[in-house]
Amino acid sequence: MTAPIVVRSPGKLFIAGEYAVVTPGEPAVLVAVDRYLTVRLTPSAHSGSIHSPEFGRTPLVWGRTGDGLTIDTEHHPYEYVLAAITLAERLRSERGLTAHYYDLHIDSGLDDASGRKFGLGSSAAVTIATIRAIDEFYGFGLSRRDAYRLALLATVQVAPQASGGDLAASAFGGWISYRSPDRRVLRQSLDEGASVAELLASPGWEPMDIARLTPPASLRFLVGWTGRPASTARLVDAVRDGSGAMDYPAFLLDSRACVTDLARALDEGDDSATLDAVRRARRLLRRLGRSAGVAIETDALAALCDTAESAGAAAKSSGAGGGDCGIVLAPEDADIAGMLRDWEERDIRHLTLSVSPAEGGAP
Numbered sequence: 001m002t003a004p005i006v007v008r009s010p011g012k013l014f015i016a017g018e019y020a021v022v023t024p025g026e027p028a029v030l031v032a033v034d035r036y037l038t039v040r041l042t043p044s045a046h047s048g049s050i051h052s053p054e055f056g057r058t059p060l061v062w063g064r065t066g067d068g069l070t071i072d073t074e075h076h077p078y079e080y081v082l083a084a085i086t087l088a089e090r091l092r093s094e095r096g097l098t099a100h101y102y103d104l105h106i107d108s109g110l111d112d113a114s115g116r117k118f119g120l121g122s123s124a125a126v127t128i129a130t131i132r133a134i135d136e137f138y139g140f141g142l143s144r145r146d147a148y149r150l151a152l153l154a155t156v157q158v159a160p161q162a163s164g165g166d167l168a169a170s171a172f173g174g175w176i177s178y179r180s181p182d183r184r185v186l187r188q189s190l191d192e193g194a195s196v197a198e199l200l201a202s203p204g205w206e207p208m209d210i211a212r213l214t215p216p217a218s219l220r221f222l223v224g225w226t227g228r229p230a231s232t233a234r235l236v237d238a239v240r241d242g243s244g245a246m247d248y249p250a251f252l253l254d255s256r257a258c259v260t261d262l263a264r265a266l267d268e269g270d271d272s273a274t275l276d277a278v279r280r281a282r283r284l285l286r287r288l289g290r291s292a293g294v295a296i297e298t299d300a301l302a303a304l305c306d307t308a309e310s311a312g313a314a315a316k317s318s319g320a321g322g323g324d325c326g327i328v329l330a331p332e333d334a335d336i337a338g339m340l341r342d343w344e345e346r347d348i349r350h351l352t353l354s355v356s357p358a359e360g361g362a363p
């Protein structure tokens, strides 16, 4: 029997630029973390299958819009896996390669042993890992950038709003800056039957941009988990619905300035400007939440960040907020031990993870 193909993709956390990055061309900074999801592909005979003990235990989450119900597909990673298989198979057929069956075994080290989600981007990691495993199986020879592009095309079939920043972090590792392409245009081309190969190479990806950033050499990166999982899709919809009552273009401008300053501070190794930018990013998201009437920074996240700031560090909610994780960047003289004691008293769990190494060369 052929040896299994094993692909490991890291989880991610947002550092700055959340919500704004959903708008094509607006920048964000993300890191990949050293917790991984693994996909193992084995060829099979008459049908293919997807196995995952973690995902099997994930509950279905539903919400309301007006009179109707919405099912939160984000909590069903199988949908991402199926979308990834569908697109990869479309590429295989375009290339005239013989079709085969295969079994995928998914092992997510991004959630805890009891299946609780930390919000580390398991949907993105499973989409990237699935694409890369099938790429290896059929010998497509995709570059990392094309694997990310194919994964984004699959993702927008399931979550049209998603910026894809999490896919970029998972595909490239380390610290990255990211601007999203116009996913609506790409999706439309795909729906109209464009060839996947042509779409991967088309100029339709503008203004997408992925670049590596220099990791801060003397700032410690810490992550706290509030114990409450949050639904990104629902929060993004709520912010979109609530943003009519505010000056959203002004938020985008402020976010762009903040993320640009953060990227520059990182590349210049300027720790104090890095900390300032993270504090600014926190204030921007708080203001966005207040204006749109959405709890981006929950009480638990506020406590996590306040204790970190009192200890001399910079902190903020990561990603959509509403629960999940907060990130902290701490200078060497910050009272981290005091902060961690405070977190423990408030039931905030310190996740012992670090930024994962950069992978796969330059984006």
Ligand code: PMV
Pocket: 014, 017, 018, 019, 020, 021, 022, 119, 121, 161, 162, 163, 164, 165, 166, 232, 236, 318, 319, 320, 321
């Ligand atoms: O909640 P997370 O970690 O999946 O991050 C969501 C970040 C948003 O900018 C709010 C949405 C997106 O797709 O980028």
